[in-house]
Amino acid sequence: MSGKLKGAEIFIECLKKEGVKHLFGIPGGAIIDLHDAIYKQKDIEFILTRHEQGAVHMADGYARSTGQVGVSLVTSGPGATNAVTGIATAYMDSIPLVVFTGQVPTHLIGNDAFQEVDIVGITRSCTKHNFLVKDVKDLAYTIKKAFYIARTGRPGPVLVDIPKDVQTASCEFEYPDAIHLRSYNPTYHGNPKQIKKVAKVIEQAERPLLYIGGGVITSNAHKEVLELAERLQIPAFTTLMGIGAFPADHPLSLGMAGMHGTYKANMAIQYCDLLISIGARFDDRITGKVSEFAPNAQVVHIDIDPTSISKNIKVDYPIVGDAKLVLKELLSILKDNNKIHQNRKKWLDLIKKWDSEHPLSYEDSDKVIKPQYVIQLLNKLTKELDPIVSTEVGQHQMWVAQFYNFNKPRRFLTSGGLGTMGFGFPAGIGASFANPDKQVFVIAGDGSFQMNLQELAVLATYKLQTKVIILNNSYLGMVRQWQQLFYGRRYANTNIEVQPDFVKLSESYGIIAKRVEDKKDVEQALTELINYNGPYVLDIKIEREENVYPMVPGGAPLSEMILT
Amino acid sequence: MKRIFSVIVENEAGVLSRIANLFSARGYNIESLNVAPINELNLSRMTIVTEGDENILEQIGKQLNKLIDTIKVIEYSDDVPYVEREMALIKMHTDSSTRAEILRIVDIFRGKIVDVSQNSYTIEVTGSSEKINAILNLLEPLGIKEIARTGKVAMSRESKQ
Numbered sequence: 001m002s003g004k005l006k007g008a009e010i011f012i013e014c015l016k017k018e019g020v021k022h023l024f025g026i027p028g029g030a031i032i033d034l035h036d037a038i039y040k041q042k043d044i045e046f047i048l049t050r051h052e053q054g055a056v057h058m059a060d061g062y063a064r065s066t067g068q069v070g071v072s073l074v075t076s077g078p079g080a081t082n083a084v085t086g087i088a089t090a091y092m093d094s095i096p097l098v099v100f101t102g103q104v105p106t107h108l109i110g111n112d113a114f115q116e117v118d119i120v121g122i123t124r125s126c127t128k129h130n131f132l133v134k135d136v137k138d139l140a141y142t143i144k145k146a147f148y149i150a151r152t153g154r155p156g157p158v159l160v161d162i163p164k165d166v167q168t169a170s171c172e173f174e175y176p177d178a179i180h181l182r183s184y185n186p187t188y189h190g191n192p193k194q195i196k197k198v199a200k201v202i203e204q205a206e207r208p209l210l211y212i213g214g215g216v217i218t219s220n221a222h223k224e225v226l227e228l229a230e231r232l233q234i235p236a237f238t239t240l241m242g243i244g245a246f247p248a249d250h251p252l253s254l255g256m257a258g259m260h261g262t263y264k265a266n267m268a269i270q271y272c273d274l275l276i277s278i279g280a281r282f283d284d285r286i287t288g289k290v291s292e293f294a295p296n297a298q299v300v301h302i303d304i305d306p307t308s309i310s311k312n313i314k315v316d317y318p319i320v321g322d323a324k325l326v327l328k329e330l331l332s333i334l335k336d337n338n339k340i341h342q343n344r345k346k347w348l349d350l351i352k353k354w355d356s357e358h359p360l361s362y363e364d365s366d367k368v369i370k371p372q373y374v375i376q377l378l379n380k381l382t383k384e385l386d387p388i389v390s391t392e393v394g395q396h397q398m399w400v401a402q403f404y405n406f407n408k409p410r411r412f413l414t415s416g417g418l419g420t421m422g423f424g425f426p427a428g429i430g431a432s433f434a435n436p437d438k439q440v441f442v443i444a445g446d447g448s449f450q451m452n453l454q455e456l457a458v459l460a461t462y463k464l465q466t467k468v469i470i471l472n473n474s475y476l477g478m479v480r481q482w483q484q485l486f487y488g489r490r491y492a493n494t495n496i497e498v499q500p501d502f503v504k505l506s507e508s509y510g511i512i513a514k515r516v517e518d519k520k521d522v523e524q525a526l527t528e529l530i531n532y533n534g535p536y537v538l539d540i541k542i543e544r545e546e547n548v549y550p551m552v553p554g555g556a557p558l559s560e561m562i563l564t
Numbered sequence: 565m566k567r568i569f570s571v572i573v574e575n576e577a578g579v580l581s582r583i584a585n586l587f588s589a590r591g592y593n594i595e596s597l598n599v600a601p602i603n604e605l606n607l608s609r610m611t612i613v614t615e616g617d618e619n620i621l622e623q624i625g626k627q628l629n630k631l632i633d634t635i636k637v638i639e640y641s642d643d644v645p646y647v648e649r650e651m652a653l654i655k656m657h658t659d660s661s662t663r664a665e666i667l668r669i670v671d672i673f674r675g676k677i678v679d680v681s682q683n684s685y686t687i688e689v690t691g692s693s694e695k696i697n698a699i700l701n702l703l704e705p706l707g708i709k710e711i712a713r714t715g716k717v718a719m720s721r722e723s724k725q
Contacts, residue, residue, distance in 0.1 A: 120578065121578075121581065124578070124581065124582060124585050125585055125589045128632070129632040132577070132578075149632060181632070182635060183573075183574055183632060183633055183634055183635045184632050305630070306626045306629070306630070307623065307626040307627050307630050309626075310619070310622065311623060
């Protein structure tokens with residue numbers, strides 16, 4: 001395309017070149033020109049949300065469920081600050097997003113103008129990078145850079161702040177095909193010598209253990225991980241972010257480790273002699289007390305981000321690189337001789353013993369509805385559908401992580417790092433836009449759901465296949481659990497019995513909804529929700545004081561699990 | 565443990581703030597920080613003196629590298645021979661009883677008087693931070709009015725072979 005274009009038109013052309021199909025946000029004074037340009041075209045659909053936080057979470061769910069860059073457009077000032085929680089959520093979980101914010105005209109910047117905020121300053125520590133575009137001539141190249149930075153290396157959110165006068169100024173439009181930044185060159189190929197060394201220690205290890213993080217999903221390395229595990233008979237656990245990167249139903253799967261991890265996974269960490277971490281970052285929710293974490297193990301750490309290596313735990317064999325490329329190389333070295341240590345069977349038997357001693361369990365009841373029962377049932381009923389499951393944050397999130405078996409990546413969407421209540425519902429909506437043929441189940445707590453329930457309007461508008469299941473205990477349950485266990489049952493400010501009637505609320509938006517209070521009705525209600533063609537909200541009143549177990553108290557070593 | 569980092573960065577708006585933000589957000593100390601453009605187009609060199617144990621220093625190096633605007637990070641420790649210099653401007657109260665002594669001290673430290681008035685000298689002195697500290701110690705009892713220090717700048721030594 002040649003000839004002069006306005007900034008707003010350049011914005012549209014750039015998004016088209018990047019293959020953007022959906023844009024989530026809310027208009028405002030500082031982006032009214034961009035919206036005018038959106039109005040005049042048909043390639044990009046604008047999804048009008050009801051809060052900017054919801055918009056960014058939708059873009060995030062879109063990105064998590066597809067691996068593509070999610071895109072959001074919000075206005076200056078409050079629009080931009082409302083987006084910050086969404087941006088920080090994506091940053092903590094390394095999700096590729098490009099968030100566009102409107103800004104007051106360049107001549108007013110710094111004047112405390114109406115709806116002005118220094119969003120570039122505010123988001124500096126929660127974006128991978130951010131830009132203020134001061135000249136329309138820089139707009140196309142900046143957008144190119146933003147998408148490139150967001151999706152390469154360790155992905156993350158990038159913010160582009162566009163002043164109003166840049167949107168209306170004109171210049172020649174040219175979109176660069178390729179991009180090279182002298183200051184940004186992620187390392188993709190691991191050091192070959194180091195990979196050879198690691199191949200050797202893996203062959204020699206008696207009790208090796210795979211530690212699978214979200215990076216495996218990002219790098220699309222789940223097949224290579226599985227091949228490594230199967231060929232050398234190495235058991236594997238995942239982090240919360242790594243769920244789905246290793247098939248939960250696989251005999252070598254230990255489930256999730258950490259604070260609410262399985263007994264066998266946590267014990268395996270404490271007893272393994274080689275811990276092979278791939279695309280994970282030794283978060284405090286995984287390690288427990290750092291000084292007593294994996295005390296018998298040498299540690300291999302494969303990660304694309306050098307700052308993740310030896311940050312919390314001293315690593316013996318660091319490999320900086322893309323998980324998939326490093327594993328391919330590693331597998332090719334291991335190819336000819338799949339040496340499995342003679343004592344491997346002993347190791348796997350020990351894990352089996354741990355599993356039979358303390359499997360994931362709960363005490364079911366006929367009088368009240370147990371949340372774990374609901375998740376197990378949903379797992380059984382939806383297995384064949386291969387659905388996407390999005391969660392909010394809290395007890396219900398852990399029950400899904402424990403009792404829903406994810407066998408494929410990009411099926412489980414959850415805010416792991418930041419732990420953002422209010423994430424799951426809009427993220428599920430975003431996933432529905434990206435995967436219109438798939439069912440998306442949002443598992444929410446009643447507390448979290450109230451943090452972004454205004455997005456019911458989006459659901460009502462687009463009649464998506466997003467099904468919301470509220471596990472309603474009328475508590476901020478996870479905090480209540482801590483209060484019960486560690487604060488002498490003093491339930492300070494966690495009782496939220498005063499809440500909307502979620503059924504009537506949904507119906508007021510024109511969305512079908514139902515409430516279940518009796519265990520015998522759960523299966524039928526779930527079946528009805530699954531079979532319904534369109535959005536559906538199911539409010540399930542669960543046991544109010546059910547706890548998530550096992551639990552490693554904050555700061556305790558992994559071996560000190562509270563089991564029931 | 566002290567360490568000097570030289571960071572070559574894109575000379576773009578906000579880059580200083582990104583670096584400062586990195587240090588404050590992660591709780592690292594900055595003892596001194598010096599920034600100025602260098603001869604290559606649109607590049608600046610920052611010299612940061614910081615303190616921490618080996619793990620922290622390793623993280624600081626990696627985190628500096630991770631910033632999108634960073635082109636190169638050079639670390640100076642005892643394993644790498646390097647030259648470091650700092651400059652100070654020192655304004656002294658003077659009277660007939662102190663002028664001669666001040667001049668003598670400035671001379672010993674190969675400093676210069678760059679501004680003179682009825683009752684003041686402004687001294688320029690360059691050297692290692694220890695040298696600057698030493699002259700300040702000697703001048704202190706004679707009446708220092710104001711001090712401005714650049715903070716360290718550093719560069720590796722070339723091999724002598």
